Amino acid sequence: MKLKIVLINWCLFFIVSVISAQPIALHPTNPHYFIYKGNASLLVTSAEHYGAVLNPAFDYVKYLNTLHREGMNYTRIFTGSMYWEIENDFGITYNTLAPAPGTALAPWKRSQEPGNLNGGNKFDMEQWDEAYFDRLRAFVAEAEKKDIIVEVTLFTSIYNDKTWSNCPAYPDNNINNTIRDYRKVHTLDNGNLLKYQENFVTKIVHELNEYDNIIYEIQNEPYVDHQISRYQPDMWEKSSLNEERRRVDLASAVSLEWQKHILDIIVEEEKALPKKHLVAQNYCNYIYPVEDVDPDISIINFHYARPGAVHLNYGWNRAIGFDESGFSGNDTHVYRLQAWMFIMAGGALFNNLDYSFAVGYEDGTLEQKAPGGGNTLLRKQLYILRNFIEQFDFVKFSPDMNVVALSPGAYFQALSDNKKQFAIYLGGGICNSLHINLPKGSYKAQWTNPADGTSAGWETIKSKGSTIILDVPDYNTDIALSIIKTR
Known part of the structure; x- marks a missing residue:
């Protein structure tokens, strides 16, 4: 009898050890939540504006220490593959996603040819910049020590010609003769840029495979540079103002085709690698009953989401994320209510853009002009939300x-x-x-x-x-x- 108990305990220990050694995944008994290091998890944060890796002036160690100390367990980064911003873009005065001219890190080396419109030499997209990948791996490793999950957003929509002219893939900023029309960047009809995108995704997947604390997202806001508009049903009011409020923008067919291509690269590359990671897809702002979810997509991401986004899509049996807020003014309680409403509706992830983080303010203490807020108080309140949910055996929860x-x-x-x-x-x-x-x-x-x-x-x-x-x-x-x- 004692031997039987020992064997059972050993088997349980082995199973827990195996689960604990795997990357963050959907929970096997309730895929609306995550499992990480053997524990049911949800992801809640108020984090910097995605430039922690590509902006070399940003002290990411101090930043991650701040998140960890204040109970945040998630951060989101842009890779800088096709995009970064200019100071004061979107009304953000101190923007981590807007490195000083000529300093931004990209996956590609700079060539010997001067003339990059953002400063410094032009990029050569045939050569990797190992300093970039060293910083990327170091960032993810530091986050892993602190049990912080990193969403690695591979690509992002390009919002206008001015921003596009700042980017490494803009033809005047590299020596590789890439396309000039930003509306084609995230399509399969993008000339030689597709090859560089494919090579980059393959490189990233191999560079980060060893880490358990990453999630890939294909593209941020793909419904911006290739969109179709749908209108939510409203039987009572048909004014033009109400139509604007009812409109939801979705990615077009050419965007979805390109996103599927990127997804397939991630999945195929990881088949031959030791670890398999979750992939998220960003569908739209606000609320919408998603029409189709690829079997290889594990996280359904919304921006500026309403609780109804969870209820309408709960049947897909995936984790549902409120992956960006931060354009609703400076009042802390607004973002607290957004987070509580979404997570209490059955969501698994909440991320607020926190403008109190900037170069020189990696402890999250900056007060600045920005479209949103973020401060120590908000992060404390989001940690209260985490603690409230985690007092339960919440993996058994449903709306x-x-x-x-x-x-x-x-x-x-x-x-x-x-x-x-x-x-x-x-x-x-x-x-x-x-x-x-x-x-x-x-x-x-x-x-x-x-x-x-x-x-x-x-x-x-x-x-x-x-x-x-x-x-x-x-x-x-x-x-x-x-x-x-x-x-």
Whole structure:
């Protein structure tokens, strides 16, 4: 009998060790969440504006230390393969994605030929710059030490001719005679640029294969330089203003064809490599019922997402991400509400653009002119969200539209396992009495303030299987409720 127990324990230890040695993956029992180092995970952060690797002046060690210290477990980087920005682009005064002229690191070496419009010599896309890959690997390795997941965004849309003329693939900035029309960059009809894109993806996949803490994203906002527009249904109002609010932009067929080509390269290259990594695809802003998800895509990413983006796409059985916010002004509570609403709807990932990070301010203390916010307080509040979810065995959670019968005056989102554990969030208004439906039994309940993490003591709830009305403590903006069955 003792030998049998020892063997069982050894087998369990072996299984956990194998799982722990694998890259972050979708959780095998609930693919709406992640598993990393053997633990169920969700990803929550307020992080810099994607330039941590390509901007050599940015102290990424100090930055990652800040994220780790403040409980953030995710960051997103642009590779600099086709794109970086100019200072004051998008109204950002101190922009990590806008390195000083002539200093940006790209995957390619600079040639001996002067004349790069952004400063320095032109690039030679036939030669790798090993200094770039050294910094990339060092960044990912440092993040891995701190259990921070890195989304490696391979490509991004190009927003206008001015930005395009700043990029390494712009023909005046390299010696390789690339195309001039930025609207063709992310299509299969892009001349010799396709070869350089293919070579780059292959190189990245091999350079980063050893790391467990990376996710690949094919392209940031592919619906910008190749878009089609759809309109959300609205039976009541047809004004032109409302049509603008209802419009959602999606990637066009030529964009999707190119994205599929890049995806296939990642998958085929990794077949011969030891580790396989998740791949994310960015579909649109706001909310939309995604029409098709490739079997090799594991993460469905939205920008500026609404909770309905989770509900409409939950049946795809993938992790759903709110992969960029940060254009809604400076008020911290706005991004806190966005994060809580999305994660409590069943989302697995939230990322805010945090403009308090910049060169010289890698500790996240800069106050600057920018379209969004970000500060230590917001990061603290997002960590409170992580802790709130992680107090549960949340891998058993799914969205629960039945536990709340009525939340007069406030919007709600709820998660539960429909049996023993329930999580409810109220935001966007004040609710004084919450009407809930719980299975018959005894429960302990606790209210939590998402702004500061303070909680009242646990109270006992007894349910006979009918609706219960709870008095809601006084709160200003939002409040969360934990309910655990005791018998």
